[in-house]
Amino acid sequence: MSFFNLKGASTKTAQKHVVDPALQPWVEKYRPKTIDDVSAQEHTVTVLRKALTSTNLPHMLFYGPPGTGKTSTILALARQLFGPDNFKNRVLELNASDERGIAIVREKIKDFARQTPRAETVSSDGKTYPCPPYKIIILDEADSMTQDAQGALRRIMETYARITRFCLVCNYVTRIIEPLASRCSKFRFTPLDPDSSTSRLTQIAQAEHVDVDSAAIDTLINTSQGDLRRAITYLQSASRLSASTDPPTPIAPVDIQEIAGVVPEAVINDFARTLGIDVEGAMQVDDSAKPKDGSFGSIQKKVKELMREGFSATQILSQLHDLVVHHPTLNGRQKSKCALVFAEADKALCDGADEELWILEVGLRVHKAIS
Amino acid sequence: MSLWVDQFRPRTLDSLHYHHGLSARLKSLASSGDFPHILFYGPSGAGKKTRITCTLRELFGPGVEKLKIDQRIFLSPSKRKLEINIVQSNFHIEITPSDAGNYDRVVIQELLKEIAQTQQVDLNAKQRFKAVVINEADSLSRDAQAALRRTMEKYMSNMRIILCANSTSKLIAPIKSRCLLMRVAAPNPQEMEEVLNYVAKRAPFTLPPEAAKKIIDDSGGNLRKAILVLEALKMQSPDLSGPLAIAKPDWETYCYKVADLIVSEQSPARVMEVRAKFYELLSHCIPPTVILKTVAERVVEKVDESLKADIMHWAAFYEVRMRLGSKKIYHLEAWVVKVMSLYKHFFYDMDMSSFD
Numbered sequence: 076m077s078f079f080n081l082k083g084a085s086t087k088t089a090q091k092h093v094v095d096p097a098l099q100p101w102v103e104k105y106r107p108k109t110i111d112d113v114s115a116q117e118h119t120v121t122v123l124r125k126a127l128t129s130t131n132l133p134h135m136l137f138y139g140p141p142g143t144g145k146t147s148t149i150l151a152l153a154r155q156l157f158g159p160d161n162f163k164n165r166v167l168e169l170n171a172s173d174e175r176g177i178a179i180v181r182e183k184i185k186d187f188a189r190q191t192p193r194a195e196t197v198s199s200d201g202k203t204y205p206c207p208p209y210k211i212i213i214l215d216e217a218d219s220m221t222q223d224a225q226g227a228l229r230r231i232m233e234t235y236a237r238i239t240r241f242c243l244v245c246n247y248v249t250r251i252i253e254p255l256a257s258r259c260s261k262f263r264f265t266p267l268d269p270d271s272s273t274s275r276l277t278q279i280a281q282a283e284h285v286d287v288d289s290a291a292i293d294t295l296i297n298t299s300q301g302d303l304r305r306a307i308t309y310l311q312s313a314s315r316l317s318a319s320t321d322p323p324t325p326i327a328p329v330d331i332q333e334i335a336g337v338v339p340e341a342v343i344n345d346f347a348r349t350l351g352i353d354v355e356g357a358m359q360v361d362d363s364a365k366p367k368d369g370s371f372g373s374i375q376k377k378v379k380e381l382m383r384e385g386f387s388a389t390q391i392l393s394q395l396h397d398l399v400v401h402h403p404t405l406n407g408r409q410k411s412k413c414a415l416v417f418a419e420a421d422k423a424l425c426d427g428a429d430e431e432l433w434i435l436e437v438g439l440r441v442h443k444a445i446s
Numbered sequence: 447m448s449l450w451v452d453q454f455r456p457r458t459l460d461s462l463h464y465h466h467g468l469s470a471r472l473k474s475l476a477s478s479g480d481f482p483h484i485l486f487y488g489p490s491g492a493g494k495k496t497r498i499t500c501t502l503r504e505l506f507g508p509g510v511e512k513l514k515i516d517q518r519i520f521l522s523p524s525k526r527k528l529e530i531n532i533v534q535s536n537f538h539i540e541i542t543p544s545d546a547g548n549y550d551r552v553v554i555q556e557l558l559k560e561i562a563q564t565q566q567v568d569l570n571a572k573q574r575f576k577a578v579v580i581n582e583a584d585s586l587s588r589d590a591q592a593a594l595r596r597t598m599e600k601y602m603s604n605m606r607i608i609l610c611a612n613s614t615s616k617l618i619a620p621i622k623s624r625c626l627l628m629r630v631a632a633p634n635p636q637e638m639e640e641v642l643n644y645v646a647k648r649a650p651f652t653l654p655p656e657a658a659k660k661i662i663d664d665s666g667g668n669l670r671k672a673i674l675v676l677e678a679l680k681m682q683s684p685d686l687s688g689p690l691a692i693a694k695p696d697w698e699t700y701c702y703k704v705a706d707l708i709v710s711e712q713s714p715a716r717v718m719e720v721r722a723k724f725y726e727l728l729s730h731c732i733p734p735t736v737i738l739k740t741v742a743e744r745v746v747e748k749v750d751e752s753l754k755a756d757i758m759h760w761a762a763f764y765e766v767r768m769r770l771g772s773k774k775i776y777h778l779e780a781w782v783v784k785v786m787s788l789y790k791h792f793f794y795d796m797d798m799s800s801f802d
C-alpha cells in the first residue's frame with residue numbers, strides 16, 4: 076500500500092518540477108553530470124572512479140562546507156551507476172530539513188528497501204549502466220538529525236545492509252555519532268581553490284554568453300569564499316541586472332558586491348578611520364563642523380549613518396574584523412582586544428540584539444582598544 | 447479622507463522620487479521575463495513597501511491594487527486552529543509572519559505549497575507566476591526560513607517570493623543566496639526635501655524651506671515620519687511660518703523625563719520612581735528596546751564625555767539580555783542601577799581628587 080503511495084508521490088512531484096530551462100537557476104542547470112565533471116576534490120573523485128568500475132560501493136559519508144559539490148557528487152555517481160531510467164527506483168534522496176521525525180524516515184526507507192531491485196542494464200538512451208543489485212539512500216544535511224534519530228538510523232542501516240548503500244552528507248562530521256560514522260568511508264570536501272572556481276565560472280559565463288572580466292570573477296570568488304553555489308548564484312543575478320539595463324552594461328565588481336550585500340570598501344574604511352584606525356586611501360571628508368574623530372559624538376553619528384544606509388550589522392562586523400586582523404601597523408595586543416569585542420558582538424547579534432546598539436558598542440570598544 | 451502618506455504615495459516605479467537607479471533596475475527586471483526572488487532591506491520608512499507595491503504593479507498591472515482580505519484557518523501540529531487574515535489580489539498574496547506567532551512555519555508552508563501548486567488561472571495575466579510578499583521577514587523563525595529555502599528552489603516556475611526586512615542579519619545564508627538583494631537606503635536630506643515639496647504641491651500649499659529642514663532633521667531618515675509630521679504641523683499652524691515646535695510623541699517625552707530623573711538623582715528611591723515610569727511605558731506597548739535606546743541616548747547627551755561609552759556599553763549588554771530573558775523590567779532596571787552607580791562613582795572620584 077505505502078509502496079504505491081511513495082511511487083505515486085514521486086511521479087507527481089516529478090511532473091511538478093519541470094522548469095523552463097531558461098528560468099532554471101544556474102546552480103541546477105550546471106550541476107556536474109558525471110563525477111569527472113566535479114571540479115577540484117581530486118582525491119574523492121579518484122577513489123569514487125575506482126568504486127564505479129568495480130561497482131562495489133561502501134557506505135559513504137561526505138562532509139565539508141556548503142557549495143563544494145557534495146550533493147552533486149553523489150547524485151552524479153548514482154546516475155552513472157543506474158542511468159536515467161532506473162535512477163528513480165534505485166535512489167532515494169532524503170533531505171533532513173524536511174525530515175518529520177525518524178518514524179517517517181524509517182517508513183520511507185523501509186518501503187523503499189522492500190522493493191526488489193530489478194532493472195534492464197541497457198537504458199533508453201542506448202548506453203549500458205552497471206546497475207549493481209543494491210539501492211542508494213542519500214541522507215542530505217544529515218548533521219541536522221538528532222542523536223536519537225541517528226541511533227535509529229544505525230539499526231536501519233544494519234537491517235537493510237544487504238540491499239542498500241547509504242550516503243550521508245553533512246557539513247560537520249563531528250555531529251555524526253561515532254557508530255554511524257565508523258560504518259562509512261569518509262570523504263572530505265574542501266572549499267574550492269580560486270583556480271578551479273575561476274575555470275568553472277568562466278565556463279558557465281561562456282555557455283550563457285555573459286561578459287565577465289577577470290576583476291569580476293575575482294570579486295565573485297572573494298565574496299563567496301570557496302562556496303561555488305554562492306558564486307554561481309551571484310553571477311546569475313549580476314548578469315540578470317546587467318542585461319536588464321539599457322544598453323546592457325558589463326558586470327562590474329561593485330555590482331557583485333552589492334548583490335552579495337557587501338559594504339563598499341570606502342564606507343568601511345571611513346568607519347575605521349572614525350574609530351581612529353589608520354587606513355590608507357580612506358576618503359578624507361573635509362567637514363570642519365564635524366566633531367573630532369574618535370569622540371563619542373563622531374562615532375555615534377557615523378553608526379547612525381551606517382544604519383540609515385541599511386547595511387547589515389553582521390556584514391559590517393565581518394568586514395571590520397578583516398580590516399583589523401590584517402591591519403599592518405596595529406599590534407597584537409590591540410588586535411586581541413578588538414577580537415574580544417567582535418566575538419561578543421557576533422554572539423549578541425545571533426541572539427537577536429539591536430544592531431545599532433552593538434555596532435556602536437563595537438565602534439567604541441575598538442576605538443578604546445587602539446588608543 | 448486618508449492621510450497624506452497614503453494619499454500621495456507613488457503607485458508606479460516611474461513616479462518614485464529617489465533611488466532612480468533601483469527603480470530602473472526593478473523596471474527592467476519586471477519586463478525581462480526572468481524575475482528573480484527578491485529581498486528588499488533597509489531602515490524603517492525608507493520606502494521599501496512602496497517600492498514593492500510599485501514593482502507588483504509593474505509586473506501585473508493595476509489589478510494588483512484590488513485587494514481582498516480573507517480569513518483563513520490553519521491547523522498547528524498540535525491540531526490547534528489558527529485564524530489568520532490574508533491580504534491578496536488575483537496576482538499576489540501578502541503574509542506577515544508575526545501574525546502566526548509560533549506557528550509561522552506551518553502557515554508559510556501551507557500557503558506557499560498551495561500557491562505553488564495552482565497555476566495562474568487568469569489567462570490575461572501578464573505573468574505566469576504569482577508573487578508572495580513576506581513582510582517583516584526578519585522575524586521569521588529559523589524553522590520557517592528552513593521551510594522556505596526548499597520551496598524557493600522547487601517552485602520557481604509559478605511563484606516568486608518578495609521578502610521585506612529591516613536587516614539581512616537575521617536571515618539564514620541559504621535564503622539570502624537565493625534572492626537578489628535590494629538595499630533600500632533611507633533618503634538623504636535633499637531627497638526628503640524633494641518629496642516633502644511634492645506633497646506640499648499636491649496638497650496644495652507652499653512649504654517654507656526652514657520648516658522642511660526642521661522636519662527632516664527631526665525625522666532621522668524616516669520618510670513616513672516626516673510626512674506624518676508635515677501633515678500634523680500643517681494642521682496646527684496653516685502657514686507654517688515662525689518657530690515651529692514639532693511635537694514629540696508622548697512616549698518619547700516620557701522617556702526623556704526618565705532620563706532626567708536618572709541624571710538628577712541617584713538613590714534607591716529614585717530607582718523605584720523610574721521603575722514605575724518603565725511600567726507605564728511598557729503597558730502602553732512601547733517596545734522595551736525602544737525605551738532603553740531612547741532613554742540611554744538622552745542620558746548620554748547629559749553626562750560627561752568620559753561616561754558616555756560605558757553607559758552605551760551597558761545598554762547594549764542589557765538589551766540583549768532582555769531579549770533572552772523573560773522579564774523586561776528586570777533588565778531595564780539593572781541598566782538604570784548600573785548607570786546610577788557609574789555616575790555616582792564619577793563624581794565621587796572627582797571629589798576625592800580635589801583633595802589631593
Ligand SMILES: Nc1ncnc2c1ncn2[C@@H]1O[C@H](COP(=O)(O)OP(=O)(O)O)[C@@H](O)[C@H]1O
Nearest residue numbers: 102106113114141142143144145146147303304
Ligand atoms: N566541486 C564542484 N564542481 C563543480 N560544480 C560544483 C562543485 N561544487 C559545487 N558546485 C556547484 O555548486 C552547486 C551546489 O553544489 P552542491 O553539490 O549542491 O553543494 P553541497 O556541497 O552544498 O552539497 C552545484 O549545483 C554546482 O553547480
Ligand SMILES: [Mg+2]
Nearest residue numbers: 145146215244
Ligand atoms: Mg548539499
